[in-house]
Amino acid sequence: MSKIPEPTIERLVLYSRPLETLLRTGTLVISSGKLARLCGVNAAQVRKDLAYFGEFGVRGVGYDVRDLLHHITSILGSNRQWRLCIVGCGNLGSALLQNENFKSRGYFFVAAFDLDSRRTGKELPGGLTVEAAEQIQDAVKERAIEVGVITTTRDRAQRAANLLMQAGIRAVLNFASTHIRAPECCLIENVDFTVKLENLAYHLSKTG
Amino acid sequence: MSKIPEPTIERLVLYSRPLETLLRTGTLVISSGKLARLCGVNAAQVRKDLAYFGEFGVRGVGYDVRDLLHHITSILGSNRQWRLCIVGCGNLGSALLQNENFKSRGYFFVAAFDLDSRRTGKELPGGLTVEAAEQIQDAVKERAIEVGVITTTRDRAQRAANLLMQAGIRAVLNFASTHIRAPECCLIENVDFTVKLENLAYHLSKTG
DNA sequence: GCCTGTGAATCCATTCACAGCT
DNA sequence: AGCTGTGAATGGATTCACAGGC
Numbered sequence: 001m002s003k004i005p006e007p008t009i010e011r012l013v014l015y016s017r018p019l020e021t022l023l024r025t026g027t028l029v030i031s032s033g034k035l036a037r038l039c040g041v042n043a044a045q046v047r048k049d050l051a052y053f054g055e056f057g058v059r060g061v062g063y064d065v066r067d068l069l070h071h072i073t074s075i076l077g078s079n080r081q082w083r084l085c086i087v088g089c090g091n092l093g094s095a096l097l098q099n100e101n102f103k104s105r106g107y108f109f110v111a112a113f114d115l116d117s118r119r120t121g122k123e124l125p126g127g128l129t130v131e132a133a134e135q136i137q138d139a140v141k142e143r144a145i146e147v148g149v150i151t152t153t154r155d156r157a158q159r160a161a162n163l164l165m166q167a168g169i170r171a172v173l174n175f176a177s178t179h180i181r182a183p184e185c186c187l188i189e190n191v192d193f194t195v196k197l198e199n200l201a202y203h204l205s206k207t208g
Numbered sequence: 209m210s211k212i213p214e215p216t217i218e219r220l221v222l223y224s225r226p227l228e229t230l231l232r233t234g235t236l237v238i239s240s241g242k243l244a245r246l247c248g249v250n251a252a253q254v255r256k257d258l259a260y261f262g263e264f265g266v267r268g269v270g271y272d273v274r275d276l277l278h279h280i281t282s283i284l285g286s287n288r289q290w291r292l293c294i295v296g297c298g299n300l301g302s303a304l305l306q307n308e309n310f311k312s313r314g315y316f317f318v319a320a321f322d323l324d325s326r327r328t329g330k331e332l333p334g335g336l337t338v339e340a341a342e343q344i345q346d347a348v349k350e351r352a353i354e355v356g357v358i359t360t361t362r363d364r365a366q367r368a369a370n371l372l373m374q375a376g377i378r379a380v381l382n383f384a385s386t387h388i389r390a391p392e393c394c395l396i397e398n399v400d401f402t403v404k405l406e407n408l409a410y411h412l413s414k415t416g
Numbered sequence: 417g418c419c420t421g422t423g424a425a426t427c428c429a430t431t432c433a434c435a436g437c438t
Numbered sequence: 439a440g441c442t443g444t445g446a447a448t449g450g451a452t453t454c455a456c457a458g459g460c
Contacts, residue, residue, distance in 0.1 A: 012410075017386060033419085042453065045453080048451095050420095051420085051422070055421070058420075058459085060458095060459060099300060102402075146412060147409075171408040171411070172408075193309075194310075200379040200381060201284060203395050239442090255442060258442095265442050266441080267438060268436095268438035269441065271442090
């Protein structure tokens with residue numbers, strides 16, 4: 001089996017979204033061309049991406065919506081539940097804890113920590129209570145947490161990551177706008193809206 | 209002048225962050241190798257990225273920190289202030305309005321809208337009051353808003369974008385996890401943490 | 417006619433490797 | 439000796455174009 005490009009994985013998530021809608025609205029079959037337009041990508045791209053994982057379509061017809069969606073969620077590993085914790089319970093962290101996009105896709109926050117001990121004990125919307133950083137080690141093991149979400153300030157992000165990694169976490173979603181150093185075995189995904197924003201600014205100032 | 213790769217722009221933002229820290233801590237000069245390590249990229253990459261815009265370094269020495277930072281912010285257009293508005297004043301929107309990363313880099317929210325009229329008039333942390341969608345057209349013009357930030361639910365994102373574009377906005381930062389269709393003239397940048405999260409899940413379930 | 421699956425071709429970005437400067 | 443700037447080489451990913459099946 002050949003190696004699968006990283007961008008392909010990201011696009012699979014993209015494809016799954018309109019598919020969910022199509023399933024709800026009762027569309028049974030969709031062509032690569034139509035799905036491509038819904039996601040803003042090239043039709044051949046859609047076909048190639050899917051072909052990495054099998055032959056899901058029918059020539060001359062298209063893809064069965066329900067079928068394809070099941071295949072994709074199964075490939076992505078989102079056909080099961082995942083347990084998350086958050087480190088950094090400021091505004092952004094609190095907002096994420098309440099965000100429906102996590103729950104609805106099977107991602108559940110089961111712990112919330114903060115490196116600032118003054119926040120310990122604070123009750124958060126969503127039912128969690130802020131725990132101290134010292135609890136990370138035990139909580140990760142006892143509650144079988146697999147993914148850590150970092151929403152601290154920039155200067156605390158590396159420390160947060162270190163604590164998570166020491167506790168055995170191997171996947172981190174980092175919202176702090178800084179590069180986190182980590183060994184190969186630990187995956188870090190960065191969500192950095194300041195990068196995207198400055199990107200917009202660049203293009204605006206270029207075109208006048 | 210040759211065409212500048214999109215990833216290069218994103219990395220310039222990345223470079224600017226450690227440079228700010230270095231400037232504060234009094235480091236005068238930095239080599240591409242050291243800057244690269246701080247950002248988790250290749251040294252040749254740093255040099256090539258910078259070389260697109262000029263010869264900022266000194267052979268045998270490195271880059272002057274203050275100088276390089278000024279060059280980068282000037283290239284990115286972040287040496288001036290930008291006026292933003294937000295559409296969608298739920299938890300995420302409210303959190304972003306309070307987020308220091310915007311202000312500290314010269315991005316100021318000057319209006320907040322919501323497509324749900326029941327939210328109109330609500331006061332938000334940060335000093336803004338929720339305005340109705342019908343106000344977008346006038347507000348964008350009168351307050352010289354250049355960038356729109358969408359934090360609505362998925363099903364309202366396209367409508368939000370249409371309103372912004374009709375009002376003359378040509379740059380949109382989209383936090384809703386859906387693809388927004390827009391003409392060439394309007395730039396859309398997507399910040400989608402569900403994509404990153406599912407990406408992590410994929411890699412975790414692959415490696416066991 | 418319409419649509420998928422896929423080798424081939426193209427395009428783009430990253431990395432290498434070294435000449436040239438301090 | 440150390441570091442930048444850059445052509446050349448490499449490595450990937452996207453798109454094209456068409457054979458094969460409905």
